[in-house]
Amino acid sequence: MKLREIAKLIDGEVTGDPETEIKGVAGISDASEGDITFLISPKFIKECAESRVSCVIVRDIVPDIKKPQVKVSNPQYAFAKLLEHFYVKPFMPSGISDRAYVSDKARTGKDVTISPMVFVSDNASISDKTIIYPGVFIGENSHIGDGCIIYPNVTIRENIRIGSRVIIHPGAVLGSDGFGYVFEKGIHYKIPQAGGVIIGDDVEIGANVTIDRATTGNTVIGKGTKLDNLVHIAHNVKIGENTVITAQAGIAGSAEIGSFVMTGGQVGVADHARIDDGCMIGAQSGVMGHLKKGVYSGSPVIPHRDWLKAVAIFARLPELNKKIKELEDKIETIERRQEK
Numbered sequence: 001m002k003l004r005e006i007a008k009l010i011d012g013e014v015t016g017d018p019e020t021e022i023k024g025v026a027g028i029s030d031a032s033e034g035d036i037t038f039l040i041s042p043k044f045i046k047e048c049a050e051s052r053v054s055c056v057i058v059r060d061i062v063p064d065i066k067k068p069q070v071k072v073s074n075p076q077y078a079f080a081k082l083l084e085h086f087y088v089k090p091f092m093p094s095g096i097s098d099r100a101y102v103s104d105k106a107r108t109g110k111d112v113t114i115s116p117m118v119f120v121s122d123n124a125s126i127s128d129k130t131i132i133y134p135g136v137f138i139g140e141n142s143h144i145g146d147g148c149i150i151y152p153n154v155t156i157r158e159n160i161r162i163g164s165r166v167i168i169h170p171g172a173v174l175g176s177d178g179f180g181y182v183f184e185k186g187i188h189y190k191i192p193q194a195g196g197v198i199i200g201d202d203v204e205i206g207a208n209v210t211i212d213r214a215t216t217g218n219t220v221i222g223k224g225t226k227l228d229n230l231v232h233i234a235h236n237v238k239i240g241e242n243t244v245i246t247a248q249a250g251i252a253g254s255a256e257i258g259s260f261v262m263t264g265g266q267v268g269v270a271d272h273a274r275i276d277d278g279c280m281i282g283a284q285s286g287v288m289g290h291l292k293k294g295v296y297s298g299s300p301v302i303p304h305r306d307w308l309k310a311v312a313i314f315a316r317l318p319e320l321n322k323k324i325k326e327l328e329d330k331i332e333t334i335e336r337r338q339e340k
Helices: 003-009 042-050 075-087 304-315 317-339
Strands: 013-015 035-038 055-058 069-071 160-162 173-176 181-184 187-190 196-199 210-212 218-221 295-297
Touching (some): 003 013, 003 075, 160 173, 173 196, 210 218, 304 317
Parallel strands (some): 055 069, 160 196, 173 210, 196 218
């Protein structure tokens, strides 16, 4: 593919030979002759200049890189588009396998793919161009929208509604019972979990994510939100649009997370906590109460700048403790002299 064709595809401006032949897309460290890569940080300029890569996608032309460049407004986005162009196979429906079980009462749309060992229950519905990989279970009265990809061994229990263009990675469980019990007469009595789960359009759900059904009502994941692997969403949680939750996070029951929120790995959110739109929360933070828009870290969370100061002090505690002991010894020596 000629560089001028690539520039047209990503709406970029070429500097250098537009007839350069591009055969693949790769990261800087993996790139070789014939590949195109991208640059978003000045610290990689030297590595990029010394690599064998044939072209670099940049935000602004870099004079130190003596290679053809394509200037775009967002290099990483352009890189993603090229990966999609070079390596993502076009959708080719393969129909319903005769080794899948699809209830006579279920509904399937046009151009669906339902693989062997899939189980589709009564009154479930699967819309147009959705792909269901082997080992998936779809419960009664659940709905999957258009153009979804459900990877192997996903469990979608009853009364779950999934929007369009949703991607669910292997091992995820949607609609497991919420963790609800009441202690009575010496036992933990199970509270029936009678609600459902609603997943908005363009959501991506990572491997082994668990999203509990609501006690009543619905657990809700807003459109465009992305959940990394091993995230747990408890019952009656509400998450807004285009929020990103990184791996191993746990969101407790009835918490509310706004739109355009970003969390680092292993963040814990307490039950009934509320996080406003646009918050950023550092890795391993513990969230309680109400967070207004801002950047936070620590457990329990505090504003990120305060947390950085606190961490700096924490690292010096052994030194400070030694100085305190020295001062105590000096004071004790002075007091003894005064007593004499």
